[in-house]
Amino acid sequence: NTTVVGGVGNPVTVIISTQQYPFVEGFGEGIRTRILGYFLRLDEAWGINNGVISSSPVTYFSFSLDF
Numbered sequence: 001n002t003t004v005v006g007g008v009g010n011p012v013t014v015i016i017s018t019q020q021y022p023f024v025e026g027f028g029e030g031i032r033t034r035i036l037g038y039f040l041r042l043d044e045a046w047g048i049n050n051g052v053i054s055s056s057p058v059t060y061f062s063f064s065l066d067f
Helices: none
Strands: 002-006 013-017 025-035 038-049 058-065
Antiparallel strands (some): 002 013, 025 038, 038 058
């Protein structure tokens, strides 16, 4: 990741390069059930990026057919 500070009109331009942690992590909880042949799932999860836990959770809802 590269960030440029300064530029047009400024006498100094600084380029900052940072390295991102290459793995994405997360944790959460969820509920799963089967109703009338449909699999239903409701999950809530928090992501971890560069060792920092996200401040708000992400909620996922999904369903699929039983085959």
